[in-house]
Amino acid sequence: MEPLTREQIDDLRNFDTPTICNAIEQFKTRQNTEGFMRPGMMRRSQFAKPLVGYAATARVSGTYKASALANEALFNYYEHVRSMPDPSISVVQDIDIDQSYSFWGEVQASTHQSLGCVGAIVDGGVRDIPAAEKIGFDFFSTKVNVSHGYVHLVDYGKPAQILGLTINPGDLLHADMHGVTIIPPEIAPLVADKCRQMLNAESEFLAHIRAAIASGEKPTIEQLREWRKRLIEQRNA
Template sequence: MTHHPVQQKPELPWTKADPAQLGSLYKFLRVVDVVDALDGIGYFNIGLMDTDVRPLWGGMRFFGEAATIRAVPSNKPMWKLETTADVVRAHGIWFEKYPQAKLPTDLAPGHVVVMDSGGGQEVGFWGSENAMGAIVGGAVGIVTDGYARDTGELEAQGTPVVSRKRGRTIIPGRIQAIETQTTIACGGTQVNPGDIVGADDDGVVVVPKEVAVEVATHARAILLHDMKARRRHYDKLGLPADESVDVEAVEAWYAEV
């Protein structure tokens, strides 16, 4: 039997679609709806992240405003640690000597953490503990064009992490986060703070913030058109309706925009 984790989500303030909260406009949308809408305004192949950058487990879906991190190879080795206690706290020891850049602590709930890994060697920057910590801090998802580790736990926890590869090693001596909330390249596409970033089973898309409202408007119409057509097929086949054809819920969410 296939295991489908319950996706971890922070408490969000949204009760309806609100153009002042861009993430709320994307609540029900699929990546394909958004890509079709980008095509419709002439943004062909803009915002398409490499297909190798994929959700770690099936059924993951999120959209939110980007909070960005830029990392580079450390070019400095970790030194030999003498005691078990020091080995356990290797990250703390490394960061005391080489502090890493950190995202602001006042980011609004609903953001997506996006990291440019700097093309470094295998290093599991995102693991089961720090990724869950990002969710506790209000993130709805994490995207990296590098590695993630503890991937069995990430799936069991339902922690929404998207990565290029699965890794084994830890951060000290391998990678440094040097800058946050700046323009980055992730998975072959540009990402700016505040851009809309979304992921689901089909991959990852980035919507430039200057067209985010327009794209959401078109994508919503595309989604509803598809849902109505699919529900007619459900009815003809005698299938019970599910949330993927719940037209009423989508229309209610967007009723005031």
Template sequence: MSLSAATLADLAKFDTPTICNAIELFFVRPRNTGFMNDTIKACFPKFPPMVGFAFTTTFRSMASPPKGDAYTGLADQVAGYDKIPGPPVMVFQDLDQPCVSATFGEVMCTIYKSFGAQGIITSGTGRDLDQVEALKFPAFTSGTICAHGYCHMLQTNIPVTVGGIWIEPGALLHGDLNGVTTVPIEIASEIPDACREIMKAEQYVLDYCKSGSPNAKGLAEARKACQAHLDGVIERVRRDK
């Protein structure tokens, strides 16, 4: 299923927790699945949300590759961007445990961004963070290591495990300072409107708490109004299926 550029831009208007809340309204997966765990953190928390499709790669840096150098495979990667349904997010599974050295630095991220990538995620680490931040290229890692060791890529566009979840090539990803989630493509076009409805529902509680003299009874009534709004959204979603 393809998504329009307008839909992707609309998804990027919302933070990742709101996206996760919206996904829950569609009952397409258990609430404790589909998002990366706390091993994956935003390198640049002030960046706006990142939205794109997973371009997956496995990676090692413990020992020299059979042939080539640290950047062997980069041209093949960018040449393969047309194999996924839209703008890519580079997703790396570092197979070395523990991680030996950085998955990416300034050169790799410059290449990826120049070919249209929206960001990078690795189960390993990154480096050159000042330079990557200056590129305005979102990055998510498990940490930082100053050297690249014998970094090399093994396979691309295969399922990988990052942040405790299985990522298929072409999976739709949304990430910000709160973390990274997958977005089921079959409901992705409906998620922005659901996000707007969630924000309207939450406003009942937020407005009441800011009213100046809240009490338990009033809070219960505000929460009831919030839930009634959400129940209406859920009913519409189920009716439209």
């Protein structure tokens, strides 16, 4: 399928990732227990809007010195990033047991940004967090590290396994402080409008609830039943 336009990507950034997950559920393209990372991925940047883009994948290690072949593979990986639809997100899986060495810092963030990449989602550590944030590059990681050790590329362009989620090259990702999800390509152009529908349904329900709170009168169970019925009907419309 064709990648989304920049306008469509920007539209998806208007919604937090839980709302995106709620919208995806309405299309019934996958089980509600699938398609998102389990807990443990932390956003290190302080940006207001979510990170949205197409995955470029790699695996790294830092426990031993890289061979000349591994050093050259880095440039092939850069070509992999460069070939992705804009904007891209680098998804990096650190295969070391202790994940103590960081592939990511100011130099890699800047290099990736020049190739159309807007952020990194890392099973492992990052560093130079303020410097990356200053240039507008978004870091997500499971750890924060101080050194790069002997970090080098192991492979790239293959599925990455991170916190229970398999991410393939070209997957459309949506991520914020709550976590990371994959937007299925067949529904990607429709998700933003579904988000608006979901939020409109919730706003009507919450208006009833907040009015009850303001009045100091507890709603009856029948009222709650009716309001929730209306919420579900509007979500499913």
